[in-house]
Amino acid sequence: MKIIILGAGQVGTTLAENLVSEDNDITLVDNNETRLDNLQDKHDLRVVQGSASSPTVxxxxxxxxxxxxxxxxxxxxxxxxxxxxxAALFNTPTKIARIRNSDFWREKDRLFQPEVLPIDHIISPEALVTDEIIHLIDYPGALQIAHFADQQISVAVCKAYYGGPLVGYAISALREHMPHIDCRIVSILRQDKFIRPQASTIIEAGDEVTFICATIHIKAIMSELQRLERPYRRVMIMGGGNIALNVAQRLENQCSLKLIERNSERAEYLAEKLSKTMVFNGDASDQSLLFEEHIEEVDVFISLTSDDEANIMSALLAKRMGAAKALVLIQRMAYISLIQGGAIDIAISPQQATISELLSHIRKGDIVNVAQLRHGIAEALEVVLHGDPTTSDVIGRKVSELKLPNGAIIGAILRQNEVIIAKKDVVFEEHDHVVVYLSDKKAVTEIEKLFQPSAFFI
Incomplete structure (x- = not known):
């Protein structure tokens, strides 16, 4: 596939790095010559310097x-x-644009039409991050949640702790503990090393466990790995940008919510917009303010400013003063692996959320949903099956008959609104929605080829 990426910022660069290894012809356009030269030295791609909206460029x-x-x-x-x-000059078949301004999003149904602004898919990092935060609030104790198949199948990541009934036992014991609930444990991260789980694998305290199950069973599976946390009822947000406003609007009817914003005018604006949220004009690094607002009673402290360092430092302070959990927005990917898992419980990356959404529209075949897991190390994707046994290498065959690349695991299938965990004898059918877990993203190209129907399929 020939792909032009406009913009060599963090999202454009990460997207190019993801796609260039998947047998794509990538051209990257940006005004910054030094940045382009560095990327061209590292990767097999073309670069063009100039304005991304210029017809000549x-x-x-x-x-x-x-x-x-x-x-x-x-x-x-x-x-x-x-x-x-x-669209007008080159008849480009598919066009995707990142749109961050909420004014454009409010008018998207009228603006982004073929005869007005011919954009096939628009992506809002703010909306994606908001959704991710809400998922984590809905499932206390989870490190990451990704929904697939019309939200009926989910991939979840959580840490195993002493007190979880499965900790210290083999994965096969899960069936004995919950005979009526099915799931597939697809990966274990233990002391920074990935383990491919077997039925005999012992779950140890400290393991980061990734599993696939019907969405309604997420909390039941998590309760086997850790003492299930109580719902978050007291939440404090630092920052008053659009993400913070969106999160507050989604949470204020279910939580006791406090929001701290440094800018007085913005704080007044937020107070008008939020009917049930206590808005403070102040600095979250002010220990006296946190003490006065009983930070020790807060279930989760969420740092959502555009300043990574301020987010990290305020979260560390909040945890030191007694906040139960800290969730931090991080722009720089290099920071994420440094901070998560220590005093800061969860780091969220707008870039990673945006990349996942972009890949959902870019992957070949009928791949309709993609989620990058553990900050881009692994990936889960949803494929819709088309064809018949003569035109597909998958339909009509059992899970055990597929020649999967290393690190690929078939997790679950949605068939006519029924979630089926992919056991060895399950036979694939047309229109199945199949969720595949990849511990190594290098296998994406092989998965795309495997699930694509032949050229004779119409």
Missing amino acids: LREAGAQDADLMVAVTNSDEINMVACQVG
């Missing part, structure tokens, strides 16, 4: 025969114009 980048254009510059306006130029 897009022509030089090969827009006339590109299969896909992904506009992820820092400017919504440039992203929109670039897609419009791609």
